[in-house]
Amino acid sequence: MKVSASGASRVYGGVTGEQRIAERRRKLIEAGMNLFGSGDSSNVRVKDVVVEAGLTERYFYESFSDLGSLFEAVLEVTMDVIERDVEAAILKAPDDGLSRVSAGLRTSVEVLAADPRMIRIVFVEALGKGGRASSRRHEILVRAAQNFFRWSEAGLGDFGSGPVESRMKAFAMSGAASELLISWAEGLLDVSPEELADFLVGLYWRTNLP
Structure with a gap:
């Protein structure tokens, strides 16, 4: 999923769009560490990752194409x-x-x-x-x-x-x-x-x- 240049550059509450994207990516990676680093990661789904990260599924595809x-x-x-x-x-x-x-x-x-x-x-x-x-x-x-x-x-x-x-x-x-x-x-x-x-x-x- 591509984010428009104008959307990424908007500032809300002193935080730029790029900073918000980076923070969501960080949360997804941390969620991935928790799930892939667990005892049973074979059944991990995108849904599990976004729930763990406290985000919605559309934000997953903002940074990643798939679980791989x-x-x-x-x-x-x-x-x-x-x-x-x-x-x-x-x-x-x-x-x-x-x-x-x-x-x-x-x-x-x-x-x-x-x-x-x-x-x-x-x-x-x-x-x-x-x-x-x-x-x-x-x-x-x-x-x-x-x-x-x-x-x-x-x-x-x-x-x-x-x-x-x-x-x-x-x-x-x-x-x-x-x-x-x-x-x-x-x-x-x-x-x-x-x-x-x-x-x-x-x-x-x-x-x-x-």
Whole structure:
């Protein structure tokens, strides 16, 4: 649904049309996080989203074409939150590969444990078999591998042209960490966030990146 330029620019109560649209979009994304991040998201409908957001259905189509596009937005917001907190932690870490990766892994697990919705959105709905965004699995794993590569050794340069052994190890860590987190998200691993983070850091150390 398109909003006319004149409609979007009108000001009511000191709030512009663009600001109102942005706020409705924010509410829809938050509603999507609640529903997609719940234990049973397979039957989520547009009607459920707008009820959760406190809006009417026409406002859903103001920002999203369908539930798939909403989930894509929810996934990006979720990953951006995780990566923002991880980058902040890495900036404070000692300047060596193990310390940076340790900070990245521990912060990732802490953020996920603090908001279980994120665990399900990323590791069940996006990366899990048959999830809403399972087609993006490879893209997400590459994104994680690039992070491992960058955290491991800042001087290795661009991921695509970096040493092949370092890239293979980064992909190995990306895949292993993702599978462990998926199993944790699905309740197959009865371990605390601290135990999971310790194992992941140890796995990195044994992999000996770069």
